[in-house]
Amino acid sequence: MSAAFFKGLAASLSIAVGYVPVAVSFGLAAIYAGFSAPMAVLVSVLVYAGASQFILVTLVAGGGTIAGVVGIVFLMNLRHLFYGPALAPRLGGKSRRLPALALAWGLTDEVFATAVSALHRQAERDREAWYMGLQLGAYASWVGGTAAGAFFGQDWIKDSDILMQTLGFVLPALFFALLLEIKPLVSAGVLWAAGVAAGLALLVLPAYGAIVAGMLAGVLYALRRA
Structure with missing residues (x-):
């Protein structure tokens, strides 16, 4: 793998700092909603949609219909339709080598904001590799955090009221930091x-x-x- 890929992987650490605590709380929420630990991890592997996953497990636990669950989660993530067209020119436009699907699978809010603020600092030939590293690092932190919460989280934080109260602050703080990064652009x-x-x-x-x-x-x- 290229050095640019590992640079993107390193850049994803700032996203992982915000993702892991929230993913741990999702793993816990899924267990409390009646999901098995492997199923909770599978939701993060296949859906990978942040806040939408909390809504998903709540709806499923409440007996929501398949159509209703899919429809609500789709509407919550409709904003992602704007991300691809905005990001594609920054990845090299017509000179792109990877298919659009490979570039889109990990495009979350935080990945988009980080990529928009940092891609221009990468050489054009390295941008796709850097971006793939960024996506993979963010994805791995979310799935890994979910697994930690689902399999071990209850033992870690069941007696820590302060930690439980601060989990909800982490992701908004990450969004604010990313906003400061893209403000000049x-x-x-x-x-x-x-x-x-x-x-x-x-x-x-x-x-x-x-x-x-x-x-x-x-x-x-x-x-x-x-």
């Missing part, structure tokens, strides 16, 4: 438009709907200013 107007729209939408929509509304507002503002 995005105009203040786009960020304000997205933030205000998402905040207002949150008053009447669930969180995933507010995220989509914020993204649309940011895109529309950017197009208007182009």
